[in-house]
Each structure stands twice: as C-alpha cells, then as structure tokens.
Amino acid sequence: MAPPRYELTIRGPISRTVLDLVQTRFDHMSTEGADGTVLVVDNVDQASVRALLTLLWDTGHHVLAFEEKTA
Structure with missing residues (x-):
C-alpha cells in the first residue's frame, strides 16, 4: 500500500516562515496556482495532518480544500 x-489548497501564498517550518517537519512541495497555493505532504499520519492544519490556521492561512490522494 502506498503512503x-x-x-491542501490555501488561499494566497504561504508565508516563508511557515514554509520553512513545514519543511523541517514534513516532506512537502508547494506550487502557486490561480486559486492560491497547493501544498502537498507525503507519508504523514493523522496526528501530523492535524498539526499541519492547526499550524496553517494559527498563522492566519485559509485552507480552501483538503484532499487525500492515492497512487
């Protein structure tokens, strides 16, 4: 089974400080899009996902969509 x-689609750009913090905790990739920024994290458990969402909300980022992808 693939990890x-x-x-996560976030309204607007993600601040550099938050991206740096995310990078230290997760394998991630982010891309700018028409509707905001798409942040992709791999191989994380539910507790880590909750921590990431809390971090984004606490730093004023608006999560527009959250989706689990399978390979």
Missing part, C-alpha cells in the same frame, strides 16, 4: 499523500 498517503495529502493536497
């Missing part, structure tokens, strides 16, 4: 991959 889970989560895609």
Whole structure:
C-alpha cells in the first residue's frame, strides 16, 4: 500500500516562515496556482495532518480544500 499523500489548497501564498517550518517537519512541495497555493505532504499520519492544519490556521492561512490522494 502506498503512503498517503495529502493536497491542501490555501488561499494566497504561504508565508516563508511557515514554509520553512513545514519543511523541517514534513516532506512537502508547494506550487502557486490561480486559486492560491497547493501544498502537498507525503507519508504523514493523522496526528501530523492535524498539526499541519492547526499550524496553517494559527498563522492566519485559509485552507480552501483538503484532499487525500492515492497512487
């Protein structure tokens, strides 16, 4: 079974400080899109996903969509 991959769409850009913090905790990739930024994290458990969402909310980022992707 492939490890889970989560895609989060965030309104606007993610601040550099938050991206640096995310990078220290997760394998991630982010891309700018028309609707905001898509942040992709791989191989994380539910507790880590909750911590990531809390971090984004606490730093004023608006999560527009959250989706689990399977390979």
